[in-house]
Amino acid sequence: MDAETVLTTTRSVRRKLDLDREVPQDVLDDCLRIAQQAPAAGSMAAQFRWLLVRDAETKARIAAYNRETAEAAWAKYGHLVEERALASARHLVRNLDRVPVLAIPCMIGRPPADTFSQSAYFGSAYPAVWSFQLALRDRGLGSSICGYHLQDHETDVAALLGIPADVTQVSLLAVAYTTQRDFRPAARPAVEEITYFDSWDSARPRG
Template identity: 40%
Template structure:
């Protein structure tokens, strides 16, 4: 797989996660070792990675995630509610919403749940880019490494509605914040193709807006 292919075919995998096939912990460790090579502000490396494989804890996290997903889908601001005036994009959004609903019901069945975290005694007021910029690139590197090894992942954050409850469940200290919840599993089917995106010239601004 070339770098371009890896970068353009790493999709959010929801319905195609293989919920029955175990994922070796050594494979997850390989992906995390790669994630640790990502940039970190000031080289602080304040990240932590909670990997959940215990069935009861996965189910508990899945229950919280399902509750948050159902509220999100009923909110009127979910993916399926966007771009209703554009028939082509609306159809894509409905598929995204449908797959999000599926993952909401099955998150706890994913064989591995990865929660990237970062040390933060308190969230900065105003601009938080420096904080999350020291975690999210590493989480994306984890997902790319997983894709290169035949694993599917999905970037999710709806569980953060219940961040405190999940922190208590997993014993995450109060000075550590969660950044995402990444289900990890082998995927069904052969491969993935690049997603349809809006033309670059619609979003490119040279030397100013």
């Protein structure tokens, strides 16, 4: 698969995850090696960790924490979300325990308070997360970020998984093979509508 196809067709896959097909560890290892090459700020590349969860009982407990927070959020804000997107999110959350692998990217240390340091901290984590997702796509797998538990239950999941108190769970990804191989680029605003020049809201120069 060429780079442009991977970059433009890597979707947040929820309803098309194959919940019954095993994901071999060697495939995940390949994807993690690729993710390790993502750019990071200074020494922060050495602070990044992955925790992979396959155990059925453990996944069920993590899924329950996610579901509790997600259902509360949907009850309060669900009317603001497009119905199709909401249905897709509900499907994943309510089947999260069936997903073959839950991948939790972590950073040693806690998030800094100031914006500049936060930029370096999370900016050193999410390139690796995205590289992991791209590598999965190239191998016929899909993924979706599903970190609802971070709102209310990060410490509960940390206790469940033995994650030290000074380690931050950056996110949680549901990982599985997909039930279809082909995905299309998503509808997005035109570049001309979202790009400014030299000052905010300045239109593209003519010519």
